[in-house]
Amino acid sequence: MKPISTQIKRKPWLGWMIFFGTIVVVFVLGLLASSILERRSEAAFAFTPQIQYSGLEPRNEIWGKNFPMQYQSYKKTSDTLFQSKYNGSATIDMLEVDPRLVVLWAGYGFSKDYNQGRGHSYAITDVRNTLRTGAPMEGEKSPMPNTCWACKSPDVPRLMNEVGVAEFYKGSWETKGHEVVNSIGCSDCHDANTMELRISRPALVEAFDRMGKDITKASHQEMRSLVCAQCHVEYYFNKNIEEGVPYLTFPWDNGFSAENMEDYYDQIEFSDWTHKLSKAPMLKAQHPGYETYMTGVHAARGVSCADCHMPFMSEGGQKYTDHHVQSPLNNVANSCQVCHRQETERLMQDVYERQDRIIGNRDKLEELLVRCHVEAKLAWDLGASDEQMSEILMDIRHAQWRWDYAAASHGGSFHSPVEISRVISTGIVTAQEGRIKLSRLLMKKGYTGEVPYPDISSKEKAQAFIGLDVKTLQSEKEVFLHSVVPGWEEKASARESGYPVRSLFD
Amino acid sequence: MIRLSGKLAPPPRWRVPVVIISGILAGLFFYLFYISRAYSYLSDDPSTCMNCHIMAPQYATWNHSSHREWANCNDCHVPHNNVFNKYYFKAKDGLRHATIFTLRNEPQVIFIKEEGKHVVQDNCLRCHADLLTDHKVMSYTTSYQHVRSERPCWDCHRETPHGRVNSISSVPYARVPVNGSPVPRWLKRLMKKEK
Numbered sequence: 262m263k264p265i266s267t268q269i270k271r272k273p274w275l276g277w278m279i280f281f282g283t284i285v286v287v288f289v290l291g292l293l294a295s296s297i298l299e300r301r302s303e304a305a306f307a308f309t310p311q312i313q314y315s316g317l318e319p320r321n322e323i324w325g326k327n328f329p330m331q332y333q334s335y336k337k338t339s340d341t342l343f344q345s346k347y348n349g350s351a352t353i354d355m356l357e358v359d360p361r362l363v364v365l366w367a368g369y370g371f372s373k374d375y376n377q378g379r380g381h382s383y384a385i386t387d388v389r390n391t392l393r394t395g396a397p398m399e400g401e402k403s404p405m406p407n408t409c410w411a412c413k414s415p416d417v418p419r420l421m422n423e424v425g426v427a428e429f430y431k432g433s434w435e436t437k438g439h440e441v442v443n444s445i446g447c448s449d450c451h452d453a454n455t456m457e458l459r460i461s462r463p464a465l466v467e468a469f470d471r472m473g474k475d476i477t478k479a480s481h482q483e484m485r486s487l488v489c490a491q492c493h494v495e496y497y498f499n500k501n502i503e504e505g506v507p508y509l510t511f512p513w514d515n516g517f518s519a520e521n522m523e524d525y526y527d528q529i530e531f532s533d534w535t536h537k538l539s540k541a542p543m544l545k546a547q548h549p550g551y552e553t554y555m556t557g558v559h560a561a562r563g564v565s566c567a568d569c570h571m572p573f574m575s576e577g578g579q580k581y582t583d584h585h586v587q588s589p590l591n592n593v594a595n596s597c598q599v600c601h602r603q604e605t606e607r608l609m610q611d612v613y614e615r616q617d618r619i620i621g622n623r624d625k626l627e628e629l630l631v632r633c634h635v636e637a638k639l640a641w642d643l644g645a646s647d648e649q650m651s652e653i654l655m656d657i658r659h660a661q662w663r664w665d666y667a668a669a670s671h672g673g674s675f676h677s678p679v680e681i682s683r684v685i686s687t688g689i690v691t692a693q694e695g696r697i698k699l700s701r702l703l704m705k706k707g708y709t710g711e712v713p714y715p716d717i718s719s720k721e722k723a724q725a726f727i728g729l730d731v732k733t734l735q736s737e738k739e740v741f742l743h744s745v746v747p748g749w750e751e752k753a754s755a756r757e758s759g760y761p762v763r764s765l766f767d
Numbered sequence: 768m769i770r771l772s773g774k775l776a777p778p779p780r781w782r783v784p785v786v787i788i789s790g791i792l793a794g795l796f797f798y799l800f801y802i803s804r805a806y807s808y809l810s811d812d813p814s815t816c817m818n819c820h821i822m823a824p825q826y827a828t829w830n831h832s833s834h835r836e837w838a839n840c841n842d843c844h845v846p847h848n849n850v851f852n853k854y855y856f857k858a859k860d861g862l863r864h865a866t867i868f869t870l871r872n873e874p875q876v877i878f879i880k881e882e883g884k885h886v887v888q889d890n891c892l893r894c895h896a897d898l899l900t901d902h903k904v905m906s907y908t909t910s911y912q913h914v915r916s917e918r919p920c921w922d923c924h925r926e927t928p929h930g931r932v933n934s935i936s937s938v939p940y941a942r943v944p945v946n947g948s949p950v951p952r953w954l955k956r957l958m959k960k961e962k
Binding site: 269270280282283291292293299573580595602 | 779780782783786787789790791793794795797798801802820821871874875876878931932933934935936937939948949950951954955958
């Protein structure tokens with residue numbers, strides 16, 4: 262047979278045949294490749310559980326094997342680089358930024374140490390590090406109860422299930438250090454079997470019960486805020502529910518507003534501590550984020566916490582919730598701009614304008630409160646009686662509660678600017694009422710001048726002013742972190758290694 | 768022409784491999800044309816825009832709007848002053864979209880670009896010009912020029928036609944025409960038999 266090139270020379274159609282034949286072969290091979298790729302991608306797109314674990318599994322990384330996208334985004338809560346004008350994801354020493362806080366909280370743990378917290382994945386580290394939990398070593402007890410773990414970890418629902426709710430709260434903080442080791446994560450908000458949102462903390466359910474509401478009737482959209490409301494709310498430790506147990510309770514029986522909760526606390530004559538200078542029976546507002554948010558316009562329009570703090574994402578045609586819980590200011594495009602079509606700068610400006618205006622008045626109230634405490638101390642020193650002081654002390658209690666309600670609500674000045682402004686203005690009125698009574702009393706005692714404002718221009722000066730030795734606390738903490746905490750970790754990982762986790766591919 | 772092809776033609780010894788290689792290239796080109804549904808871009812069919820799944824919210828919202836009855840995607844989003852400009856703009860915008868989609872560079876919230884805004888506004892006027900030249904309105908709207916012709920229509924008609932929630936995750940469960948399998952039925956049948 263002649264070589265094919267000579268054949269083509271004689272019959273050009275043969276060349277064309279080869280050309281078109283090749284086209285067809287390549288085209289069909291392409292279709293075959295498509296079919297193969299389709300089969301392969303089916304596996305990648307469908308939800309493919311890798312492992313099976315128990316309903317109370319506290320380790321986030323175990324859940325993460327089945328839900329990689331959610332877990333990867335959750336891991337980003339360890340990022341500390343974002344700083345907004347007033348907050349962000351980095352640790353901020355708030356006592357350094359604003360030393361007046363030291364005086365406002367004199368005699369209470371917060372005057373030792375108060376940091377703007379980091380992301381969810383630091384919950385355990387940060388509660389171990391804070392001076393407020395103390396350095397419980399060698400038989401020494403922490404000044405805080407186990408109730409302080411209640412919001413820190415998915416180990417909490419696990420433990421409550423094992424030992425009971427009241428039993429969990431009982432005892433001082435260090436006694437459960439080896440039990441609570443995983444930071445806030447999956448099982449705090451999700452049911453392990455259905456992945457539905459769930460309420461894992463009894464305090465919220467009990468508060469709803471007392472208000473005559475059934476939390477199991479909440480819609481999915483409401484749940485997208487209620488899971489946050491398990492922790493981002495005002496609470497106190499109720500010692501009257503069970504003997505010797507600081508039982509975590511939300512003071513919502515009369516309503517969510519500053520006045521409602523104030524009434525509630527006044528009725529039961531509760532106080533968090535007695536102020537070191539003024540001896541007023543003080544209230545510490547924790548973080549009424551959910552309560553203040555509910556009075557704002559976004560809540561009124563049905564926007565949930567997760568809509569802005571955990572916006573939806575689409576990757577490769579798959580929709581999921583961004584579990585990098587963070588300030589929407591670090592993610593304006595995915596949160597605000599879904600509904601608001603303005604430029605990012607403009608939207609940030611809207612937030613900062615509200616915060617700036619509110620912090621102006623909050624600062625003023627803070628200064629008035631420092632004056633209240635200092636003037637009340639002087640009145641005591643000049644021999645004022647309990648009876649003369651009682652009304653004044655109630656004014657100080659109420660004014661500082663309202664300041665704290667606004668300050669501790671963190672995002673409150675954006676979530677609900679009108680309500681927060683209102684609360685601060687009532688705080689200013691109450692503080693000034695108290696100071697009028699104080700100046701009358703001081704005059705009666707023969708003191709007519711202005712009571713000098715203390716030099717509290719730095720955290721150190723303020724702490725020295727209230728007579729607090731932080732250096733010792735810090736060095737004890739250092740020893741505690743290096744000697745006690747590693748033991749907790751060891752004990753925990755030994756316990757966790759026995760948890761049932763089964764690969765689905767063996 | 769004949770002389771040129773004579774010069775370009777490979778020496779006789781190479782002719783067979785060259786024919787095969789150019790056959791492979793042409794085959795791949797047709798395959799790409801088919802798999803990317805490139806032919807569909809010449810049409811005005813809205814499901815063409817669903818070749819990229821991230822357009823699902825735009826398709827779904829349009830499909831639930833009254834504009835569905837009268838206007839397709841191209842009626843609003845490409846210029847209609849002349850046929851050359853129409854296809855020039857379509858090619859330019861389409862290639863940009865295809866590039867972004869292929870590089871997985873799409874933002875979670877898509878905003879229209881300045882040039883696109885002008886095109887849409889012109890197209891609003893193309894159909895709704897009557898609303899701007901109503902003599903009754905002109906007589907009593909003193910700020911006519913500013914209010915009626917300087918602002919884009921959607922400053923007020925914000926829901927038209929795509930609604931106000933704007934994110935590529937906003938309609939995850941909408942029923943939209945997704946690209947079917949490119950594998951022809953006969954091949955599937957054949958593969959099944961083999962198993």
